[in-house]
Every structure is written in C-alpha cells, then in structure tokens.
Amino acid sequence: MKISESKEWKQLTSHLLEDIQGIKVGELNDLKSRFEDFSYEFDDLLIDFSKQKVTSKTRELLLSLAEAANLKSSIAALSEGKPINTTENRPALHTACRLPASVELVVDQIDINLAVQEEISKIDKMVEKLSNGHWRGYSGKPIRDIVNLGVGGSDLGPLLVCEALDEFKVDYPNNIRVHFASTMDGSQISDIFNTLNPETTVFVLVSKSFSTIDTLSNAASAKAWLMSNCPNEALVDKQHFIGVSVSAEKMGEWGIHPDNQLRLWDWVGGRYSLWSSVGLTIAIKLGMENFKLLLSGAHSIDKHFFETELSQNLPVLMGLIGVWNSNFLGVPAQAILPYDARLKYLPNYLMQLEMESNGKSVTQGGESIDYDSCPVLWGEVGPNAQHAFYQMMHQGTRKVTSDFIAPIRRFSKEDSEHGKSLQEQHLLTLANCFAQSRALMTGGSLDELASNSSEKKQFPNPHKFYPGDQTSTTILIPELNPYTLGQLIALYEHKVFVMATIWGINPFDQWGVELGKIMANETLSELKNAASTEKFDNGTNTLINLVKEGIGKNGKGSNS
DSSP states (O other): OOGGGSHHHHHHHHHIIIIITTOOHHHHTTSTTHHHHSEEEETTEEEEOTTSSOOHHHHHHHHHHHHHTTHHHHHHHHHHTOOOBTTTTBOOOGGGGGOOTTOOOEETTEEHHHHHHHHHHHHHHHHHHHHTTOOBOTTSOBOOEEEEEOOTHHHHHHHHHHHHTGGGOOOOTTOOEEEEEOOTTSHHHHHHHHHSOGGGEEEEEEOSSSOOHHHHHHHHHHHHHHHTTOOOHHHHHHHHEEEEESOHHHHHHHTOOGGGEEEOOTTSOGGGOTTTGGGHHHHHHHOHHHHHHHHHHHHHHHHHHHHSOGGGOHHHHHHHHHHIIIIISOOOEEEEEESSGGGTTHHHHHHHHHHHHHOOSBOTTSOBOSSOOSOEEEEOOHHHHTTTTHHHHHHSSSOEEEEEEEESOOSOOOSSHHHHHHHHHHHHHHHHHHHHHHHHHHOEEHHHHHHTOSSOOOOOOGGGEEOOOOOEEEEEESSOSHHHHHHHHHHHHHHHHHHHHHHTOOTTOOGGGHHHHHHHHHHHHHHHSOSOOOSSOHHHHHHHHHHHTTTTTTSTTOOO
C-alpha cells in the first residue's frame, strides 16, 4: 500500500482542511511559547521550526505518519547495513566511513570498520608523505599542488569542505595547495595547466566506477600535459597520479600505481562519499586531525539519528516537515540560504544530495507514486540572494520554504578596531538573516513601516506590499569548524533518508543519471563521423549537422 492510501495520510489531509487552511504562519508565531514548542537542540546545534506552518497536532500526525511508514525499522536497517538500496541489492553504509576506530560494524560476518580504518591509515600516510616533502615529482622537486579530478559527489563534497574550512588549512613548509576541476569542457583543467608547474603537481582521479567520462577526459588531458614535459609515462603515473575508485583493476589499467590507489566500496554512494577516500583532498588541505573532527561531527549526528526517539530526532523532524510542505501545503521549492560566505557551495551540494536522491517517481516496489517527491532546491549565500531572487520570494506568486543557516560566532573578539569592525559585520549578517525570515513570514506594507507608527492604517500601495506567509527553518551552529560542518552535512543526509522513507522510494540509486550518459556516447560517435546524420530526431540531427558544417567557427555563426 502506498503511503498516500494510509489513514495517517488522510488524517493529515483532513487536518490541513479543517485546522490549517486559512491560517497564516505569522499568526501561529503570536503565541509566546511558540519558539519553545518548536525549537530543538542537540550538541549546541539549534533548529528553529517556529516559522513553519505546523501546530502541535500537525507534529503529532506527522509522527504517526512516520510510524505508518515504518521509519524506525528503516533507520535500524540503515544503521545495521541491511541491503536497503534495493535496485542494486546492497547497503548504504556511508555512515560506516565516520565510525570511531574502536567500533565494530559486522555485515555479512565482516567487520566493515576494519576496511574503513585501513583506508584512513593509507590517507594518513599519503598526507604525511606530502606534508614533509617526501612526495616528489618527476624532476625530484617536492609536490606543491594537488588537483582533484572528479564530478558530482566526487567533486562537490570535497570542494564544499575545503572552501568552507579554508581558515583551518595546514600551513605546510612546501605550501601545498588543493584545486578542483570537474567540467568536461576543459575550461577548468586548462586554467590549471596555465598556472601550475607540472614538476610539482599531483592529480587525484576520483571516480567510483573509474569509467566516468567527465573525469577520465580531464585525466587524459592532465597526463598529456605532464608527458609533454616528461615523456617517461611510468614515472609520470607513479609520481603524479592518485586514484580513488571501487575498481583497482581499472585504476591499474589506466596506469595508477598500486601504491597510489585508494579504495572505495559499492556501498558508498557518490553524493555520500566525502567521508571516505574521496575526502583525500580534504585531509591534505586541513590535516588529518581536522579531517577526523569532520568525521566525528557527522558521527555524532548518526548516533543521534539512530538512537533518539522520533519526537526529538532532528533529522526526523526536518524530514517530516519537508513532507508536510511538499505534499500537504503544496510548496514545490526550497531555498538553501547560508548567511556565511564560507558556505557558498552548500546550496550546490544539497541540490545534488536531495534531488539526485529523492527525484524519483516510483516506489521501492516499482509502483508509480501519485504524490510529489523531491522539491526543487536552489540557493545562494544569503546576503547575495537578498539582491537576487528574494524579490520573487517576497512578492512573487510561488510558495517557497527556506532554510536559513548561520554560525552564532564568526570572529574572535579582539580589542583592535579591525576586530571590532569584523564583529559588527557579523552582527549585521545575523540581523539580515533573522529579519529576512521574519519578513518572509509576516509580510507587510513599506508605507506603514516608513510611517514608524502603529496607529497609521492605510490601504497599502500594491507595489510596496508584501503578502508574507512564506515558511522557513532557521539552523544555528555555534561556529563553523570541522566538527560542526560534519554535523550540518550529516543532518541533511539523514533528513533526505527520512523523506525517502515516507515516500517509499529508494534514495540511494540514480538511474536517471545514466540515460543521458548513454545517449551522449551515441551522439559523440555521430559528431566524430564526417557524414551527415539522420540517426536521431530532427532537432538533434540538425544541431549535429550544423556543428559538422562549422557553424560558429567558419560559418555564418562566426564572429570573426
């Protein structure tokens, strides 16, 4: 039975019509106990749901829906390594990658954590070898630059963490830097060739299957660049490439030396993989101590998710409210709004995490669903977003729910004028964060605000009127550091799992990604064939033939 046919789903529908419809979220916030009733804390992490359109009854009915969807048993299956990725018949054990070394996790009579700790040890040795200058390039010079070649989860996760925690980077004597290239068009990798020294650069090829065309095309260009300076291929392969993949065989065939191969497992999805060997660039930039703090922060949320009652469980509540917004309030979109520029890549990361995981239209059993699954996610650093798409959120016609994310402390208190100025800037950022969530909720008239008088009541100028009633959640962390960032990312991972469980879908496969890849290979073959093509639809055939005729280069599309 689909969840939409359950009595709990129908009770929520009735509750919406009888108790919620017609009420504005600002009216709910008039209650003095509202924040106390709808905010939750765990380990200094605070989540405020008071600006969501939920009541105590809504929460109670959503928890009943979770029981009807067997959420408790699904959480247990995730934690125990059961094969919950049903279309690929394997577990989803990214949480195992952040287990403490002393913890056992036995799956099919094998302690998974032994293999995890072995890879962490190999990462540690690589980081040590690089940091002390013992890893040298083909000319004998110490390595100074590490380039991560990946795409999707093999790029977005490490990129997010490295950028967000830049101030925690290790000050190496040989000034090691990390870089990222993911686009198959060659623009990023060519910029790297123009700025780095081939004698002192190592490329990390990250591909779970080691067949991702985006990554391998960049890797081939990197090898060609290196060999144009050093024609000894064996030396280039050994000194300038590291591989991260499930397939040791494919890494070896490509040329990755066995000593430079790091292992992945098929039970770690790409978008969940930054905790594994995929996080090598994180460990290099931040050092092993900070990398382990990142894992520790995520593990703390794992324990909370696996062990805490549903009614006090932060990822569970986030997920249930997400379902409420999507399926009952009819909110089709969610904005991710970090009020800290260090988290500029968090919206992109969460876009992949949520939409690749939950962008599904069939249940685990293959039955078509008759309700919306994943909302459309997008976002931007909050202060930038205020000057971009907030206009639509404040005065447009579409409903959007938002997550406002901010650290309470940004800069250490200093007596200097510089320190005081930075403190003021952070307070300004927090003021905007809190004010924008309030403005989205309450709405109002600019004319009335400008009058500075609560007595003055006038018909609002429609151009200066804000309807309000846009919901949001506010997430506060004490400060942004490796531990709290680990918590934040794991929080969203588990929220996604909760929503998937309610909807009855599998969040751990991504078959929708594959069709375009297959068609791209077919299209590439036709583009390389000099003859005119009629193999595809009319529009695609015409585009391919235009390229073959040189439009944009020497034809009528040229600017030259």
